[in-house]
Structure formats: structure tokens, C-alpha cells
Amino acid sequence: MTATPAGGRHGRPWRAAGAAVVVVLALVGAGLVGASLKSVPAPRPPQPVAAPASTGPAAADVPSPGADPDVAAATGLARSAPTTITIPRIGVDASIMSLGTNPDGTVQVPPLERAQLAGWYEPGPSPGEIGNAVIVGHVDSAEMGPAVFFSLGALQPGDTVTVTREDGQQATFTVESVKAYPKTEFPTEQVYGPGDRPGLRVVTCGGVFDEAAGSYPDNVVVFASMPA
Template identity: 40%
Template sequence: MRIKNPGHHGGVLAAVVAGILLLLPLAGCANAPNGPAPTASVPATGASSAPAAPSPATAAPPSGPPVAPATAQLPVMAASAPVSLSIPSIGLRTDLLHQGLRENGSLDVPPTAAGAPASWYNGSPAPGERGPAVMLGHVNALGGAKGVFADLRKLTPGSEINVSRTDGSIAVFTVDRGAVYSKNEFPTLEVYGNTDGAELRLITCDGYDPATGLFDDNYVIYAKLKV
């Protein structure tokens, strides 16, 4: 897996407005052991259309200087680095590595050995802070074993994800949806873009091709802080 130049802590895509491509999809996983990843799916939610603006005949005339509408701020937690991740519905518990960038600008990723933990990208917000906290894990492992994120596809909307933090608190997230993306058409802004509240992204490989022994896709779980 390789990600280039993921940006800075506190907002993974804060510099996109400057025209910088900060984050690319996971580029690879360990070779698949004996077949593809699990095939159960999580339905994606649809997007609603924006309301139409009032016509000139019915719009009220301005009574003074324009005022920007207030933006509601969702409640978040103070910064505290994650220690472990647990998802009771699929029996997952893993300690979390804290990994950043390699010298070549690519993102360091967890080892591929059986039982290897998942990792938190320490350039993303801490889980519970405003913005998308990013965690990576393999779907499979060397030697034919399951990877730590092998069962992400079994998650359904509403499933809880618990992240224990160094300050002793637990950030509880609920799954919103899961989605599969081709590595050649990965929606960088949708996955890593800044958010109004505290969110979580769990990312692994998907789309095993037995002809090549490679994974062509990524699978992403979107979750939001439970408040």
C-alpha cells in the first residue's frame, strides 16, 4: 500500500484549495491467499439535491451588508492519540500503530504478517477531533491468513466502532456506509476531505483478481462520532 503526501494534522485535505493533491488511494495489499475478500456489501446512501433559490420576483431586498450564514459546529472531542480499535459486531480488536510518511513521501503502512495491527495515519485528526481520522489495515496476510480488516464488509449502518485514546476516553463512532472504489478512480476528496464533525475512515483493499493475484479496488467504511 502506498499513499503520497497526505497533508497535515487537523485536516487531511486542508491544502487542496491551493491545488495540491494530498492523498492517493491505497495502491496494493499483500498477495491474496486463496481467494477474494468477503463479498457482503454495505449499502451506500444517496445524496439529496440542493433547494432552488427564490426567484427575483419573490426574493426580499437586502436591508444592509450581506451576512454569511452561521455554520453549526458539531460537538467533537479534544485531541488525544488513539491506542486501540474495537468493533464488537465483527469481533475485531486491534492495537493501533501510529504511522506517518516515508522519506519518499509515501504513507507508511502496517506490516502484512498474520495478526498485524491496523494503523492510524498520524497526519490525520485524532479520532474524536473534527475531521476524518484515517485508519489502514490489510484484508489478508502473508501465509494465507486473514488480515485485520478482512471483515469490514460485514459492517452495516449503525454498527459501533470504539477507539480507545491515550487520555483514557473512548471515541464511539457509528457506521454510516461502506463503499468500493477502483484504485484507478479513487474519490480523494470524498474520502479524505475535511468534515464538519468528527468522522472515521477505515480503509482496506478489495476486488481480488485471481488472474493477477492483486486487488484492484479499495473498500472504505465511513463512520461518524456518536453524540
């Protein structure tokens, strides 16, 4: 697996500290379309409803796993690496690469030259295990334009996300909410924190690209769970 961090248009990366991931500024953005298309307005990715302002990133507007006694009794699948992710509503059918952390503690992302791939944060749960599995991907790139999760913000509660695993099993998740967060208020605990049921978090960049800053200001996060 290539551990090269993404380049091009980007903000500061994720940082992992010990077993817990502390998001400084989350998934990096990528370039828009190539120089040959500069005269054509670049497409803008669809955006979900912005999360309400909060006093801190932990106060995410999503249900707290384990709050329901029935949820605590949920059972998951054995650990197995994911191989593909399929999201019918937005036409995603992509291969998944495994990601870890860089020597400086930042979380790896798929390299820009492979922006059609999604990436699974391997130190966390695998999709279908108890806990929150995290899959990340670029919103766009300079070479290919719209990337794997360009339309992630168009998902709605009730949509499905299916992850195929190396053991041949499929884990199908139902979208509970789709939110946009300023990168300074990334909901770290809700994304990387523990859960009492099989959950999935899908993350990409969001907002309007800031040419001056050279980054996207927001992150789009899909919160989904696997029915019991």
C-alpha cells in the same frame, strides 16, 4: 514505529502532497494464504455494495460534512493518539500503530508481518477530534491469511466502531455507509478532506485479487461519525 511499507501482493501506494493527501492508488493488498495451503481455496473477503460510477473521485456517495447547520456546531475531543479499535459485528479488537508518510511522500501502512494491527494516519485528526480520522489495515497476508480488516465489507449502516485513546477516553462512531471504489476513483476528499464533526474513515483493500496485476482492484471504505 516501523516505517516499512507493506510488501507482497500490492498495487501502487498512497501519496501525500503537502497537508492534503492525494490518493493515486490506495491501501496496498497483502498475500493470501501460505504455500503450504495452496491446495485449499483462499477465503474471499465480504464485499459491500459498489459505489455508483462517477465523473471523479470527489463525487463520493456519502453525505457532505457540514451541510447541516447543527453539524457545524458539533464539538469534538482533544487530540489523543488511538490505541485500539473494536468493531463488534466483525469481531475486530486490534491494537493501533501510528503511521505517517515515507520519504517519497507515500502513506505508510502496517508491515505485513504485523497484519493483525490497524494503522492510524497521524498527520490527520485523531479519532474523536473534529475532522476525519483515518485508520487503515490489511485485508489478508501470506503468512496469516485473513488480516485485521478481512471482514470490513460486511459492516452495515448503524454498526458501531469504538476507538480507545491514550487519554483513556473512548470514541464510538456509528457507521453511515460502506462502499467499494476502484482504486482509480478513490474518494480522496471524502476520506482525507476536512469535516465539521468528528468522523472516522476505515480503509482496506477490496475486490477479487488480480493475480496478473498482483493487486486488489478496489478499496473498501467505511464512513462513520461520532454522535453529538
